[in-house]
Amino acid sequence: MSETERRRDVAGARLPAEAYGELFAGIYPPLDAHEARVEADRCYFCYDAPCVQACPTDIDIPLFIREIATGNPDGSAKTILSQNILGGMCARVCPTETLCEEVCVREVAEGQPVQIGELQRYATDHLMARGEHPFSRAAPTGKSVGVVGAGPAGLAAAHRLAMLGHDVVVYEARPKPGGLNEYGIAAYKAVDDFAQEEVEFVLKIGGIEMRYDQPLGNAVTLEDLLEAHDAVFLGMGLPDVNRLGLEGEEADGCLDAVAYIETLRQSDDLSKLPVGRNVVVIGGGMTAIDIAAQVKLLGADSVTIAYRRGQDAMNASVYEQNHARKLGVTIRHWMQPEALIVEDGAVVAIDLAATTAGPEGLRKTGEMVRLPADQVFKAIGQAGDAGPLAGAGIDMAKGRIVTDETGRTSHPKIWAGGDCTASGDDLTVTAVAEGRDAAEAIHKALME
Structure with missing residues (x-):
């Protein structure tokens, strides 16, 4: 075994077999009918509702919540799906905490918004479980x-x-x-x-x-x-995925975060996925958070996200950042990749340069940090x-x-x-x- 192999520790099956299913189950259980009615009753059904203005698909949120409150979840789902036919998935992945829920009057007044995303999931799941499609085709146009x-x-x-x-x-x-x-x-x-x-x-x-x-x-x-x-x-x-632009980027252990997530999503056996002991993720968006959280769940000892600007500039919401932190992920702001340390064709560490923002834009401060890294994931956007x-x-x-x-x-x-x-x-x-x-x-x- 070479010195590099002794320094790097990338392996699968870091967890007991039964742990994978538990850790990769849904984050939150769905609302049941009673919980949905109670939550729907919290809505003020605002006129000119700010939540509607914040929704990219312009769903009539007060209307669909009122329909849940009156015991009509299928009607609620049709209201949602008429504007967003993928309303079920959006209820699961949409950053509602920075869109509709952020401007909810309950959030502004009390700090506890109506759970719009969970209510949307309740309604759409209810309709989809029936196996019927709520819309029909118009007469053929011949086009x-x-x-x-x-x-x-x-x-x-x-x-x-x-x-x-x-x-x-x-x-x-x-x-x-x-x-x-x-x-x-x-x-x-x-x-x-x-x-x-x-x-x-x-x-x-x-x-x-x-x-x-x-x-x-x-x-x-x-x-x-x-x-x-x-x-x-x-x-x-x-x-395509954007490159770091660093020497050694083709080395073993410098990975595309999007490709790894795809492999994970399509895997029938998560224990076979290679995971490092020390993992560094470069980026500040949702892909960076998703790869960091999942690698931590897969058994990595240390996972660090390095982002070149401050927290407010991250595309990932504060909610998602906090979720990653709760799993044990460290987020270091004002750090950008400077050099990959490669031995025997494999990444063993990464040098990060401290940055600051000034009148002329982002610049390095001169301070450097070296982190050990069995794996470095690139999550700096796609092309x-x-x-x-x-x-x-x-x-x-x-x-x-x-x-x-x-x-x-x-x-x-x-x-x-x-x-x-x-x-x-x-x-x-x-x-x-x-x-x-x-x-x-x-x-x-x-x-x-």
Whole structure:
């Protein structure tokens, strides 16, 4: 055994076999009918409610809560799903604490908002458990739309287009649908294969054909789609991950956080996942929190998130940061990666440079910290791939698609939404809103 192998300790099965199921169960149990009614009664049913204004999908929150309070959870679910067809998943992963619940009058006055996310989950789960779809298709329009990507934006667009009477074909690069909801979120946020259950629910509207293993630019080209369909919606997300730009980034142990989460989400045996003793995560968004929390749950001794700015600048909410801390994750602000320490082709440590913000922006203070690291996870954002769109006349900005307020690109037959667009903010709920709104714009254009 080499000195590097003795210094590094990356292994699976750090926990008793029975512990994995317990640790990766849902964070909170769902509300039962009595709890939902009691919580719904806390809502003031505000006129011009601030929670509605804070919701990217414009759900009528006071109305759906009132419907729960009056014993009509199915009606409540239809109110939710009419604006957000992925309302079940959004109830589980949406950062309600920084959106609707943050502006709840109960939060402002008492510091205890109405549990809007939990009530939304109660209503949507109640309806989905019945196995019925609450919407029906309009008369056929004779128009066909191609949708690239079966993630939140693509599914929302496909459902709304099908409901409006169009025939839809969804081209998904992977063997399963769901996008971020299936491959990219912490496993304990959506258990029991909920992402696939929700896709099946969406497809019950009819009129949507799913084609898997169809990556754009390979199995199918944009030219093919424009020839086969009257309009095209692009919702393929971001396939690449930003690099640290450090020497040794290809070494063993310097990992892509998104890819690791995907492997974890698709694993049938979590004990086989390699986990280090000392883990460092670079980034300040939800991916950084998700990978740090899950690696800690998998048995890492020490997990540190290093972020180059202060807490207020982190994209991950304070709620999520605190959740990670409760699990034992350390978050160090004002620290950016300076160098990877590599021995025998493997990462053994990382040097972090202290930073500060001044009139000229972020700068280093000169202070350095070295942390031992069996694994270093990159979670500093994702990047688009403009290759499959080359020559299509689509305006791009930093690898992302430029759209107008309706989601239309510079090509008259192509719309886009979600993370792949320049306006995307990496939230499932925003992607749903953009997919839905682009579908309405496509319908209007085709009908004219």
